[in-house]
Amino acid sequence: MPDRRETLSWLLRALALSAAPIAGTERAGARILRPGAGGAPGAEGYGRDPSLLHPHIPWPSILTPPQKGAVARLADVFLPEHGASPAASALGVPDFVDEWVSAPYPQQQRDRIVVLQGLTDLERDAGAPIGELDARQAEDLVARLHARAAAGAAPEGRFFRRFRQICLIGYYTTPAGVAQLGYVGYQPSARFAGPPPQVLAKLGIEPGG
């Protein structure tokens, strides 16, 4: 059977990070948030049998307003407004980052630690609440983060990668993000025609070949 990349990478990450402070939740399932993991006490996942037609997120958000403001400022540097392409905060990315790091699942709990620690470190660097920085200051802050990550600093690299990844998911799964990537689908039709000629040409494949 096909497996989905996310599952494999989840497993790989679960193995690779099994020494992380909140390891151990994998085996116990997602119902129990270990004390001290930093989330809402007793937060539960959606369970193994949630309503798929009426999705509901049962866990409370954990980010404070200043943390959320910081996430918005940074997300807009990672994915800024450009022409018709909106900034991350215009597509709800800060809410999604909050949803993600608040979730009582192993990957998300690991990301929570990375993100919260990263925000703390960045705020120390900024010398002011990140949410109150102006656009230029926020860009400088991310430029310094980038430089340290590029120089091989582990905590900065980890934060950069995970924060970027969560922002990408939050951005490009929205209708506006999907449109920017050019995904076309969910269109029932009687026939499947295969790729159009201009795509075949770009791939170097003869039609019918």
Add this chain to the structure above:
Amino acid sequence: MAAEPFDVIVVGSGAAGGTAAHALTGAGARVCLLEAGRSYDPGRETPMFQRTAAAPLRDAGTPDKPFGFYDATVDGGWELPEEPFATAPGTEFRWFRARMLGGRTNHWGRVALRYANHDFKAYSRDGLGADWPFTYDEFAPWYDRAERLVGVFGSNPGLPDQPDSPPGCLQPPPVPRSHELLIMAGGRRLGRPVVPSHTAVITQPIDGRLACFYATPCLRGCSIRANFQSTTVLLPPARATGRLTTLTHAQAYEIEMAPDGRARGVHYLDRLTHRHHFIPGRAVMLGASAMESVRLLLNSRSTQFPDGIGADSGLLGRGVMDSTGSNVWGQFPQMENLPPFNDDGVWLPHVYIPWWAWPEQRAGRLPFTRGYHLELYGGRLEPSADTFDFLDDVSPLTYGRRLKEEAQRYYGSFVRLSQRGEMIAREHNRVQIDPVLRDQWGIPSLRFDVRFSDQELRQTAHAQQSMAEFIEAAGGKLVTPLPRNPAEAILPPGRIIHEVGGARTGVDPARSVTDPFGRVWGVPNLYVIDGAVFPSSAHKNPTLTIVAFASRASEHLRKALRHA
């Protein structure tokens, strides 16, 4: 309920149990189907057109829903805390379970390949594992029937490792998608075939089912019944006969034997009320999934069978297999920045790479004796939580406007090749009843002791190399270098969810657990009809063979009931 005179008690409602219920009710038998999970109605419950943006965590896999929020599996997963299992020290086993009507047919890859004669008779060739008790020619009519029942698209290219189907069995395959065309071109350069997959999705309407409409992800299930699920294809017609009684939340835990050596019926526990029940039947069929059927046999101890029903040969629980699996990801520059176009197709792969080196292997020129095939996954699928898994590899530490350009550039340009290979049945790879561990209902749990051998590792090394060759021949680049050691590439046993074996079928009661029709030796009215009977497991995904075997066993039982 217990007063109802049932002809057959079927345990499990997936590929095996669903097939038996369909065949036997159709032949006039009164069937009681026991399903441990809840009822499930794909017509009402399938999130066909729900979009990723509306799902928690954007449909990312979690321990609650390992294949994504919208995945068809409900109340299942890798780890069910109330149903634990053990593994022997130093070993690993992953066991995916679906506690729902239709079992794992609701979520599966739907690859439906016939075994070849050399797959049924591999032991005769290399002396490893055990042969099946019949030849391809003897079994082929059941494949014909299974393909028509399930609905399989595919083609008959006349390959040595892929038996052709007779006319009228297969449906026309869909045309290849963009990434599949690239891999096909790579195959031509390598002189290796890339051909239409055999996949349990219909492209033409049959039996009142609509054909695929080339939209929405298959693994969420299919409310138009274009793909094969027990709950859409097998159970509705069985129900329509008026002879099917379905009990959900019914956890079978023991088969009771009568003094005359026949099975009397099945003890089960109602998971909701926690009450114990017994249901008698003239015959019992086990299709609870390979490992659950074995567990049920092992847990059915009596004076006649002190170690469990079917344990006389010492082989019950032995010869557990999965498919081998490993992946290689390629990135294709030609697929960067493609113009938008609909690339959904049937969502599952349209083509696959059959085992091309069988002639070479038969001649003994490869360092492993069993084959593999390669599946390919890619294309411009709906953006999801895993769309950018590899951006860190191809565009590390980019951000800002550049990151947006990179996201658009790389979207849809990755292809995953996946090895699915044969794991050899070895008697030391086994499940037993754990001496202490029980599930939350007090039913003794399984303990797995399953390891790969050098055979599987050498096969995986070959497959990894081959996948890299395909990617490069097709003009792609490896996203990450191949691991030096195949042990780092091979996924743990159980991970491919093709676990089979443990109650193998054979001709010799001393060397098998069931007869060639799945009847437990010595118990003429007790059949094992699921993957547990596999004496060997070709690289070809097991479901089609399970359906064919269960269909054949049901026909055998139908005749026996008529004669009784």
